[in-house]
Amino acid sequence: MGKAQKYVLLGDATYPLQDWILKPYQEDENLTQRQLQFNYRLKRAHSVIENAFLRLKARWQILLKCDDCSLELLPTLVLACCILHNICEAHDNPFNEEWLEGTEPTELPKPCQPAPATMEDGRAEQVRELMCQYFESCGEG
DSSP states (O other): OOSOOOOOEEOOTTSOOBTTEEOOOOOSTTOOHHHHHHHHHHHHHHHHHHHHHHHHHHHOGGGGGGGGSOTTTHHHHHHHHHHHHHHHHHTTOOOOGGGGGGOOOOOOOOOSSOOOGGGOOTTHHHHHHHHHHHHHHHOOO
């Protein structure tokens, strides 16, 4: 769309809208078709992420027991598992769906209360609108 964007995290409605946190538009009868499409695509992207983490935990079950390792080690451990997963895939050692049987999807942590509107960043609406335009230009899917 002609504007460089930095990375963003995906959040749900409980998160404040920031230029680095994308959240859906509030569901009501006033949403445009483009806003509905944005919400739909955000939800789909979120489910892809949840599925990826579920598969990662199923292949590398050490991630199911991370509560006994230090918080400083955790990012390195997750990164190592991602790299090992990619190596396995590159060498025709595909994911075995049976591994999922011992892995339960877990609810990702999120705030208990919606963030107050005062925490929202006015510039973030421009980022969300730019993403809306981009999704609209990509067509259906």
